[in-house]
Amino acid sequence: MKIASWNVNSLKVRLPQVLQWLAEHQPDVLGLQELKIENKVFPVDELLEAGYHACFAGQKTYNGVAILSKNKPTDVTIQMANFPDEQQRVISATINDIRIVNVYVPNGQSVDSDKYQYKLSWLSGLRDYLKQALADHPKLVIMGDFNIAPTDSDVHDPKAWEGNVLVSEPERAAWTELLALGLSDSFRLFEQDPKLYSWWDYRNLGFRRNHGLRIDHLLVSDALREKCVKSYIDKAPRKLERPSDHAPVVCELIG
DNA sequence: ATGGCTTCATAGTGAAGA
Numbered sequence: 001m002k003i004a005s006w007n008v009n010s011l012k013v014r015l016p017q018v019l020q021w022l023a024e025h026q027p028d029v030l031g032l033q034e035l036k037i038e039n040k041v042f043p044v045d046e047l048l049e050a051g052y053h054a055c056f057a058g059q060k061t062y063n064g065v066a067i068l069s070k071n072k073p074t075d076v077t078i079q080m081a082n083f084p085d086e087q088q089r090v091i092s093a094t095i096n097d098i099r100i101v102n103v104y105v106p107n108g109q110s111v112d113s114d115k116y117q118y119k120l121s122w123l124s125g126l127r128d129y130l131k132q133a134l135a136d137h138p139k140l141v142i143m144g145d146f147n148i149a150p151t152d153s154d155v156h157d158p159k160a161w162e163g164n165v166l167v168s169e170p171e172r173a174a175w176t177e178l179l180a181l182g183l184s185d186s187f188r189l190f191e192q193d194p195k196l197y198s199w200w201d202y203r204n205l206g207f208r209r210n211h212g213l214r215i216d217h218l219l220v221s222d223a224l225r226e227k228c229v230k231s232y233i234d235k236a237p238r239k240l241e242r243p244s245d246h247a248p249v250v251c252e253l254i255g
Numbered sequence: 256a257t258g259g260c261t262t263c264a265t266a267g268t269g270a271a272g273a
Contacts, residue, residue, distance in 0.1 A: 201259085203259040
């Protein structure tokens with residue numbers, strides 16, 4: 001089972017690339033973040049044509065998440081019941097007997113902003129949400145744009161980023177709390193080359209210089225850890241004309 | 256190097272992303 005996550009930074013703009021990627025890689029599940037579209041214009045028909053069901057929680061201008069899957073999703077829920085939020089950042093569904101949680105964690109803007117406090121509260125809500133979800137569904141994958149680079153090896157220039165939003169100690173502590181629920185960063189279950197990232201700034205030749213961060217993740221529950229056989233980042237779409245600033249991240253499960 | 260790009264928004268002197 002191939003499971004992937006991709007922050008597309010506008011599904012309206014990126015739909016052709018998403019369809020192309022689905023055709024090439026044939027994932028069983030693809031979680032999308034930053035749709036930036038309302039539900040009424042979600043491209044249901046184009047995706048069905050491509051062989052994918054979709055469940056989604058969009059909104060105007062910002063945010064928005066979706067789960068695409070070859071098999072029909074069941075028990076779809078949007079939002080976190082324990083954390084009321086006007087922003088559409090969470091969607092969960094069961095596919096092939098695995099609970100999929102897809103999130104777009106708040107960016108936080110800067111450590112001294114209100115948005116940073118919202119991010120930390122949100123992550124606390126996510127921890128509680130996942131604790132319950134894991135109790136209900138031992139076989140669980142949580143994926144998405146976490147907007148956290150877990151360690152300095154996930155940062156192109158740790159010195160320059162030190163203390164900054166996306167790498168700050170409280171954010172990393174929140175990340176560690178998520179793992180403590182019984183989740184593993186699938187990427188780090190395997191030997192990986194150094195300097196692999198999932199996001200690069202549009203500005204200042206960020207991608208060409210590999211000035212990136214690894215902030216998009218797929219976490220597998222303890223019950224699935226032994227079944228995870230591969231985890232990687234596909235940089236190819238980042239090289240296309242008019243790319244998202246994020247690359248898709250992928251993990252593969254057997255059985 | 257506090258900008259550099261891209262998106263959606265509106266028509267800003269923009270806001271937000273990461």
